[in-house]
Amino acid sequence: MSDDERSSIETQESQSPEFITLDEAAAMTNGTRVTFIPGMQAMYSEALKNICFVKNVPLIRVLHPPMGVDEATGKDRQAKLYELTSQTSLPTMLHDKERPRNVWIEQLALAERIGAASSPALIPDNFELRAEVFGLCAIVLAEDGLIWNMRILIDSPLGQKYGFSKEASSAAPGKIAEAITLIDRRLEAQEKRGLRYLVGDALTAADIYWATLSMSILPVPPEIMPRTRKNKGMLSYFEANSQIPVIAEALTKRIEDHQRFILTTHCETPAVLGGDSL
Ligand SMILES: N[C@@H](CCC(=O)N[C@@H](CS)C(=O)NCC(=O)O)C(=O)O
Known part of the structure; x- marks a missing residue:
């Protein structure tokens, strides 16, 4: 062949x-x-x-x-x-x-x-660094984290499953912005030490989870996330999230640069989704 x-x-x-x-x-x-x-x-x-x-x-x-x-x-x-x-x-x-x-x-x-023996360790051996990685991951993935709050922005069946209420929903943009700012400050501190990753001097799970899941509040171009018939609605929702004023204000160039760097350097892009492309 x-x-x-x-x-x-x-x-x-x-x-x-x-x-x-x-x-x-x-x-x-x-x-x-x-x-x-x-x-x-x-x-x-x-x-x-x-x-x-x-x-x-x-x-x-x-x-x-x-x-x-x-x-x-x-x-x-x-x-x-x-x-x-x-x-x-x-x-x-x-x-x-x-x-x-x-x-x-x-x-x-x-x-x-x-994982392959030759692949990077995503959970650091060093316990101090590990605590940082899991702390950041929890802010993104655990209950009351970034994604949890993103889901209750609107009243939907999924929002209801994750505890939608008017009060929780109105607090959600502020919590999302707080998570973004925490990541931004960390990136800023890392940058001053000449480092591009969130924790220590190498890629960790925190970079991959944050870069991937932040697509829900900071959309990426089709070269990273292809448009399909199935994901059209979801992408519009993500776009709208990024324009909520308190979220838009928290999203810095540094956040965007890190997200794009991690996705294009360490992840498979364009993402392979299957389904019918647009
Ligand atoms: N148990 C999972 C939850 C993952 C999750 O929230 N998945 C979403 C899709 S990305 C989901 O399945 N939502 C629909 C549902 O919970 O019924 C975890 O904490 O890792």
């Missing part, structure tokens, strides 16, 4: 990645299987994909079962997912015959363990 033929196949594969069903994934006893919605950068799935990309963990993509009832069978479409994991959010991560991992902190630990 010529180099041109090979690269054309690789391009096709990266544009239309294969997805298997959850039943197929559950029956497998080898490999790392992660659930996704084709064409959609569900933020935690996208972040885990980037973590696994850095760790050089090959992923088998699995269709995350949608909410609701299957019209043909009348059954809850997420019944199997619930049976396997006792929850329904995405992504769930299966590896070999191990128990499923459903929460980012466990998924990160697993990726760190099974």
